[in-house]
Amino acid sequence: MTRQGGERQVQDMGHGDHLCLAFADDAEQRRVVTAYLAAGLQRGERVLYFADLNEPGQVLGWLEAAGADPGAALGRGQLTVTTADDSYLAAGSFDADTMVATLQQEVHDALAAGWNGLRVSGEMGWALRGVPGAEQLGAYETKVNAVFAGRPALAICQYDARRFGTAQLHEFDRRHPGAVELDALYSDAALRLVPAFRAGQRALRVVGTVDYRTTEALAGVLETVLGWPGDVWVDMSALEFIDLAGMRALARAAERLPAGRRMHVVELAPMLCQVVSVIGWDEHPSLTVSAGEGPA
Structure with a gap:
């Protein structure tokens, strides 16, 4: 299937993008995520990361190994690395409309604070835990398109192909306007x-x-x-x-x-x-x- 938005390399992403990242090994994930987050810090954007399988400290370690300075970014309020439990599931369950509203507010707050935009990425494996509201994830991915389209904000949603089934990957992938292109072999x-x-x-x-x-x-x-x-x-x-x-x-x-x-x-x-x-x-x-x- 060739989607309307096609595939785009992470370095070519810009404001308005809401892309799906399906990956099959940890190295693929790390390369894409590190490049994406580091670019946001370099471009003066507010960067939010919602971890699930990885610990927040691991993600900060990726940035440090790539030559970024996550400690300084944390200190000046440019970078936040938190968990799915404290973001998607902060209320103890998942509510699509609440999360969409949260991201809309985050865009507003980032711009009000003087950042050049908002850059978000989340690991979506929390949806496989059987948490209340997880069945809303597909609808959420569609609704959240409006948060980023035409605005100074962008996002990558991460789906581990080793954990999500083929039908699930297809369902969540098609809810995005485009996909992240993985590194060429x-x-x-x-x-x-x-x-x-x-x-x-x-x-x-x-x-x-x-x-x-x-x-x-x-x-x-x-x-x-x-x-x-x-x-x-x-x-x-x-x-x-x-x-x-x-x-x-x-x-x-x-x-x-x-x-x-x-x-x-x-x-x-x-x-x-x-x-x-x-x-x-x-x-x-x-x-x-x-x-x-x-x-x-």
């Missing part, structure tokens, strides 16, 4: 290979051109992707060109999947789907190729 002037999530499934997004210069890079990244659990999804919606050697690399990677797992190559140009069919690569039981979004 490979990037040069012609090709970027980026881990992503589509319909709640972990996927590899192929952006640019696969030819004699980049086929080896694609084959190498596919080796990494084969190590992900479950089926392999390869999103070709941003592909500009792929030659036969590139298609062969996909087919060979699919052939190495163990029984019961499949590679789904989706949103491939119809002409290329025909080429795959003519050659017979799609006859292998572990490979499916589709011009559309493919099976959900």
Whole structure:
């Protein structure tokens, strides 16, 4: 699924953004969150962080390791790192409208205090604890869009794909106007290979051109992707060109999947789907190729 707002690298975020961050390992989360928070401090914004699985001290440690000075930011009131229990669940339960009102007030207060805007991020794993009101999270994500749209404020909502189910990830992701793009597994002037999530499934997004210069890079990244659990999804919606050697690399990677797992190559140009069919690569039981979004 290609969303209206698309994916955006964290360094390209600006005021008005409300993006979803789905991640599958701690290093991914730390890289994105640290860059996001540090940028807010550097730009003179008020920064709020709502921790859940991580302790507030860990988050402050990320900033310190990145060369920021969280102690000074805390002292001047620019930075607050608190917990989900003291923010989303401050009343002992979750109420979407109350939290929306709280964020609206935070935007007002940040500007009144002379900061250049408000930057927020929250770990959303608290919703899996069975707390009262957690069923309002989807509605909250939709309502909170209005807090940030067109205003000097921005937010990242964090969803750990190891804890949230596929359907849950898809539901919460689609409530956001856009998503954070994770760090590329490979990037040069012609090709970027980026881990992503589509319909709640972990996927590899192929952006640019696969030819004699980049086929080896694609084959190498596919080796990494084969190590992900479950089926392999390869999103070709941003592909500009792929030659036969590139298609062969996909087919060979699919052939190495163990029984019961499949590679789904989706949103491939119809002409290329025909080429795959003519050659017979799609006859292998572990490979499916589709011009559309493919099976959900």
